[in-house]
Amino acid sequence: MSSNEYLTENDPMFSAKKRTTSEIIRRVSSYLWPYKGLALATIACAVVSLLCAFAFPRLTQYIIDDVINTGDTSQLDIAILILIAAFFLRDFFNSIRIQVNNYFEQNVVFDMRREVYARLQRLPLQYYDTRASGDLMTRVIEDVNAVERLLIDGTEQGTVSIISILGVLTILFATNPILAGAAMIPIPILIIGAMWYTLTAHKRYRKQRQAASAMNSLLMDNLQGVREIKAFGKEKHEDSRFTDRAEAMRQGTLTIMRAWAFYNPSMSFVAATGTGLVLWIGGGQIMNDQMSVGELVAFLFYLALFYDPISKLHGLNQMLQSARAGGERVFDIIDATEERENFEGLNPLPNKVRGEVKYDEVHFNYSKDKSTLKNISFLAKPGQMIALVGPTGAGKTTLINLLPGFYETNQGDITIDGQNIAKTSLESLRKNISTVSQEPFLFNGSVRENISYGNLNASQNEIIAAAKAANCDNFINELPEGLDTKVGERGVRLSVGEKQRISIARALLKDSPILILDEATASVDTATERLIQQALERLMSGRTSFVIAHRLSTIRNADQILVLKSGSIIERGSHDELIKQQGLYSRLARIQNTTFIEEGFERLESDNK
Ligand SMILES: Nc1ncnc2c1ncn2[C@@H]1O[C@H](COP(=O)(O)OP(=O)(O)OP(=O)(O)O)[C@@H](O)[C@H]1O
Ligand SMILES: [Mg+2]
Structure with missing residues (x-):
């Protein structure tokens, strides 16, 4: 019988330190x-x-x-x-x-x-x-x-x-x-x-x-x-x-x-x-x-x-x-050790930073035996859009997760407006950063509650304005109870495109100077795609944005493109500069008829074989 298969005395998942x-x-x-x-x-x-x-x-x-x-x-x-x-x-x-x-x-x-x-x-x-x-x-x-x-x-x-x-x-x-x-x-x-x-x-x-x-x-x-x-x-x-x-x-x-x-x-x-x-x-x-x-x-x-x-x-x-x-x-x-202990002694960031972000020779690994990010350095000026591209597993999400302090770097510094984020309070750091993730998570509550999660003090008008700017108003108006419709656990009662726009509205309401956007890979129809794209552009304007981009259309607009491969930046520059460099990116961009950059990676990989 396999009943004890999960019950090894020291299964780290379920066990605890012995105490007298x-x-x-x-x-x-x-x-x-x-x-x-x-x-x-x-x-x-x-x-x-x-x-x-x-x-x-x-x-x-x-x-x-x-x-x-x-x-x-x-x-x-x-x-x-x-x-x-x-x-x-x-x-x-x-x-x-x-x-x-x-x-x-x-x-x-x-x-x-x-x-x-x-x-x-x-x-x-x-x-x-x-x-x-x-x-x-x-x-x-x-x-x-x-x-x-x-x-x-x-x-x-x-x-x-x-x-x-x-x-x-x-x-x-x-x-x-x-x-x-x-x-x-x-x-x-x-x-x-x-x-x-x-x-x-x-x-x-x-x-x-x-x-x-x-x-x-x-x-x-x-x-x-x-x-x-x-x-x-x-x-x-x-x-x-x-x-x-x-x-x-x-x-x-x-x-x-x-x-x-x-x-x-x-x-x-x-x-x-x-x-x-x-x-x-x-x-x-x-x-x-x-x-x-x-x-x-x-x-x-x-x-x-x-x-x-x-x-x-x-x-x-x-x-x-x-x-x-x-x-x-x-x-x-x-x-268990809290993330960033003694944070009372740390310098908080101002309520609204200018948004200059610098990675300086950053190294990171999840576990000792494998390094996930190697020697990452770049500078994002306030209001710039940085696109991260690279094959799956390259470390794009990891790189971006370091910025709100979700994980701490093993080596190297990350600074915002010249202030080292490792020496600042997490609360002030995260107040300055909005995230729209790949698979947006909605709480089991109403649409209104989910949008106002960006700012619990937002007025009705502000919520409606954010919903409009995120192109949510059309589908919200068709919901049985409008803003008060319950979205179900993790937002199951909404479509992926709808969830994405709600998460954009939420970020708009938070109105922070730095934006992280893990672009969704899920395809939506072109009309919805355009609505989301438009909402994102409104969200990104005036903010330092980090976009893990999959759509070539998004990438072209970036001030700087970082091409990541196996945890290292192998190419960087604007679209035009990278095209001139004749490297991986230019070969990708030249592949016709692709919407998603991954398709380009896949084709290049199979060409190399
Ligand atoms: N929480 C984690 N713990 C341990 N390893 C992880 C964790 N998250 C990611 N990894 C590993 O780190 C590497 C980089 O993952 P990451 O999610 O940053 O890739 P990515 O470039 O965002 O890929 P994708 O385009 O598929 O989202 C992968 O090899 C992955 O297996
Ligand atoms: Mg990812």
Whole structure:
């Protein structure tokens, strides 16, 4: 069976750095600190309700030994009234405790979840290149919950259990040291059991969390690729892939359950032998007149109050191990390095730069073993249009992704108006750059929301003007609800040409001095093409523009054309200059009847063979 195919212990996609239980407790405690008042209130309520519970054995002893013998029913009535009152107080404080505790724990989880999300948004793109969205979602939702469960019970039950164990222990030894000693006999076995469980549980939980991540990642991937699954008729194939991962999840959970099913009853049995011992020795003591019946009954009730928190501690240990596995996955995100740390100390760029962009001997690689960009140098003057051309995989998108700081250069500097972008705040940098990407991403909201993403403060008139300038108005007017029409996830309800124009409108609204345009390769009909072209020209005018161009018509207008091949600029200049150079570009341009420059590359490649 291939169920464990995704569950190698150290799959970097789903695993997390190992951390000790004490580190997890310490980290989680730092979230509790702001709510220490609430935490104390919870514990106080629990202690009061515990003290009320102590009244039960004491009163029972009193009734059996003193009241029943006297035959005075009025004393019995009073004792019962006191008992009822004690029970009432116990449950009353319990109710308050539950409410305070929920409030407390939800606050902590809220803080933690927000921090994880905020951190996720500030991690470099490189982080996402090696992770699955489903895994990250699992961490934000499920793993935070695992930590939450520990908080609900851990803080308060842990303290209360320990307090009640110590309290009851004192009472037991004070009332009858011999019986108390007998009751302690199973304790070493309980401790050994707990240690075995603690030491082995972590591996099981970690595996189960990884299985959950793997399953959710596949689910996420498949939901996004549902069109491809249908188009390729791969429903059965995906059924079986999902089954494998669900099976790993089932196995992982069952392994945890099996260990618990063995551990918990065993511990309960060991504790019960303690009760047996006490009854055995205590029975003997009564027969020898060393003890009253009431005292033994009270002792047994107290004993229940002793073993009960011990079994709670076992349950807590289980939660702790689950929280540890979840917590280490959550803290992995929180501890990941933000893109550009300490950015408060960095010089921001002005709100509107002039737009002079310079690459100076820039080198970049995604991984150590392969260099993607080599020695890239060029200067773009304000308002110029730079076209990047080159075969697929040459590094055009990579080159352009360095400008907004999506990736950091390995060597060499990029400057805007003479200011090194590596030493500037990302916020000010990105404010100055608009991007229209190859496959524009639209959010699942209305057309209006998607356009105003360029400037959330834009007025209705500004939005309409941007939509007009991007040639969106025609199709928007035909949509059932105009600007308020929902576009669906990733904009599925719109055509590619429509999505492109919305993304142009969005960039227009952002109105930044530098523009990045990864021209779409998808063909649209010539009429739409003209509309898009016109919209782009309006967008580019007056801005320094970097265009990854595929259409020869776009390239001809560029002030400077950079021809990229295998990560290096092999030719540069205007269209006319490059034609004169008689190099690759001139051969491309001479090939007749092509609209897309790639077709030229392909033909040249096959000619060379
Ligand atoms: N996130 C990434 N992680 C690792 N390698 C990458 C990543 N993105 C791109 N690459 C690699 O870097 C090289 C350059 O890719 P890039 O996307 O810049 O090419 P491109 O010139 O834009 O191609 P196209 O015209 O097809 O869009 C390719 O070999 C690609 O496999
Ligand atoms: Mg590209």
